[in-house]
Amino acid sequence: MKTPIVNRFSSSFTNIGSASSWFEIYAAFSTFMMLLRTAINDLIPLGLRTFIISKLKYFFSDYHPNNNTVSLQIHQFWDGNANHLFNAAKEYLPTKISHTYKSLKVGKLSKNKNILFAFDGKQVVVDEFEGIKLKWKIIEDSEVDDFDNPKEKAFNRRRLKRYYEEDGLMLSFDEKHRDKVMNEYIPYVLSVYENIKAGQRTLKIHSMQTGPWQSSDLTHPASFESLALDPDLKKVIIDDLDRFLRRKELYKKVGKPWKRGYLLYGPPGTGKSSLIAAMAKYLKFDVYDLELSAIYSNSELMRAMRETSNSSIIVIEDIDCNTEVLHRSKQDKFLDKDQLDPVLDLKGTKKVPKRFTMSGLLNYMDGLWSSYGDERIVIFTTNHRDKIDPALLRPGRMDMHIHLSFLKAKAFRTLAYNYLDIEGNHHHPLFDQIEELLEKVEVTPAVVAEYLLRSEDPDVALQGLIQFLQETDVSKEIMTVAT
Numbered sequence: 001m002k003t004p005i006v007n008r009f010s011s012s013f014t015n016i017g018s019a020s021s022w023f024e025i026y027a028a029f030s031t032f033m034m035l036l037r038t039a040i041n042d043l044i045p046l047g048l049r050t051f052i053i054s055k056l057k058y059f060f061s062d063y064h065p066n067n068n069t070v071s072l073q074i075h076q077f078w079d080g081n082a083n084h085l086f087n088a089a090k091e092y093l094p095t096k097i098s099h100t101y102k103s104l105k106v107g108k109l110s111k112n113k114n115i116l117f118a119f120d121g122k123q124v125v126v127d128e129f130e131g132i133k134l135k136w137k138i139i140e141d142s143e144v145d146d147f148d149n150p151k152e153k154a155f156n157r158r159r160l161k162r163y164y165e166e167d168g169l170m171l172s173f174d175e176k177h178r179d180k181v182m183n184e185y186i187p188y189v190l191s192v193y194e195n196i197k198a199g200q201r202t203l204k205i206h207s208m209q210t211g212p213w214q215s216s217d218l219t220h221p222a223s224f225e226s227l228a229l230d231p232d233l234k235k236v237i238i239d240d241l242d243r244f245l246r247r248k249e250l251y252k253k254v255g256k257p258w259k260r261g262y263l264l265y266g267p268p269g270t271g272k273s274s275l276i277a278a279m280a281k282y283l284k285f286d287v288y289d290l291e292l293s294a295i296y297s298n299s300e301l302m303r304a305m306r307e308t309s310n311s312s313i314i315v316i317e318d319i320d321c322n323t324e325v326l327h328r329s330k331q332d333k334f335l336d337k338d339q340l341d342p343v344l345d346l347k348g349t350k351k352v353p354k355r356f357t358m359s360g361l362l363n364y365m366d367g368l369w370s371s372y373g374d375e376r377i378v379i380f381t382t383n384h385r386d387k388i389d390p391a392l393l394r395p396g397r398m399d400m401h402i403h404l405s406f407l408k409a410k411a412f413r414t415l416a417y418n419y420l421d422i423e424g425n426h427h428h429p430l431f432d433q434i435e436e437l438l439e440k441v442e443v444t445p446a447v448v449a450e451y452l453l454r455s456e457d458p459d460v461a462l463q464g465l466i467q468f469l470q471e472t473d474v475s476k477e478i479m480t481v482a483t
């Protein structure tokens with residue numbers, strides 16, 4: 001007859017000196033646990049077991065609120081829509097992971113340089129906000145892991161999913177901080193998320209040939225750091241952009257649309273396009289490059305405007321080359337009714353003349369100012385400011401006129417350091433001679449950049465530039481990229 005398990009278990013205790021006795025105890029204990037587990041599985045229904053386990057876990061976990069604790073559940077969806085606060089909190093929490101956390105998720109995305117860390121929900125994340133202690137915990141189907149049987153696991157997962165419908169986060173804090181958490185902490189989490197997103201976003205440039213806007217990544221390498229501009233002018237521009245961003249409430253208060261217009265003017269190759277790219281990167285705004293030659297009517301212009309998004313820069317380059325909109329005196333010609341009908345050219349091809357007018361552009365500007373979205377920057381560029389209709393340039397339409405001109409000494413330094421990679425940005429012995437020549441010769445940054453690229457050896461590149469400037473000084477020609 002078999003010795004009862006309990007007897008075997010207790011008798012083994014009397015001989016616990018040898019290894020075989022330890023083995024016997026272990027075998028008896030395992031068998032006992034197996035029987036106990038089977039008995040529990042048979043006698044206690046699954047729902048009740050899950051409930052007891054979750055309660056025990058809850059009791060022994062770090063997260064064990066007292067009666068004064070407020071717990072907010074932030075679920076992944078709200079009425080079937082993605083819950084913005086859930087997404088914000090998921091991005092925010094990794095910024096709070098300290099080096100003391102023992103259990104973390106780790107990963108790397110191909111598009112990302114850095115290794116990424118995220119909290120895995122096994123530990124509570126403790127945050128502090130203005131002296132308030134806040135605890136974050138993931139609400140998920142962690143109980144599922146307590147079942148070895150895959151069928152039970154799947155059943156339990158379905159059950160929990162039905163209950164919670166989705167993943168969620170739980171935020172808990174002392175009740176006395178309720179107002180501060182609701183009115184300040186949660187908006188703070190949202191704002192951190194917005195900043196993280198803005199930093200990660202790939203800026204887009206939208207252009208229009210025919211039909212709707214076409215988007216591609218904004219790959220222009222220029223930034224305010226790389227731009228060779230007089231440092232005072234650079235500061236004025238950056239301050240103006242900062243002021244514009246800060247003043248949302250003021251614009252609202254005075255009843256002015258939150259928009260700003262810049263006119264960039266100067267010879268070709270002085271950095272107008274580069275400045276636009278630098279502004280877009282600084283503001284983290286997309287760019288809409290409105291090619292007026294692709295617009296055939298005022299209504300098309302309005303449609304194009306409606307399809308632009310908030311927080312964007314709308315650019316109309318070389319406004320002086322768009323002959324139709326140069327001066328209102330020519331406008332009647334384009335409003336002539338006969339000209340609106342298709343005509344046949346010499347080859348017999350039907351051509352639709354442009355119906356796009358100066359008044360259309362002015363309406364566009366005014367429409368843009370008075371309606372259609374917020375946080376817009378409009379930039380016109382021109383090589384000839386004097387050729388543009390003054391109505392387009394009046395304050396309120398173009399708030400700031402920025403003159404980009406030939407390269408002078410201070411801006412030259414930025415260009416030289418960027419292109420020649422001079423160690424520690426030291427003063428090169430040839431700088432003085434070049435800067436003296438730049439005071440006399442009118443040469444664009446684009447031309448100088450071209451000379452700086454001709455050799456990797458700074459001495460050779462700078463000598464080449466000196467020779468070019470000396471020759472130009474003698475001939476007194478104005479050098480631009482176009483010539």
Ligand SMILES: Nc1ncnc2c1ncn2[C@@H]1O[C@H](COP(=O)(O)OP(=O)(O)OP(=O)(O)O)[C@@H](O)[C@H]1O
Nearest residue numbers: 226227228229268269270271272273274445446449
């Ligand atoms: N101020 C500048 N700082 C740094 N690089 C510049 C600057 N101006 C021009 N460049 C260089 O010259 C190239 C042409 O400049 P950019 O297209 O910005 O000039 P632009 O004034 O817009 O010319 P265009 O009127 O012909 O469009 C740039 O890609 C850049 O390499």
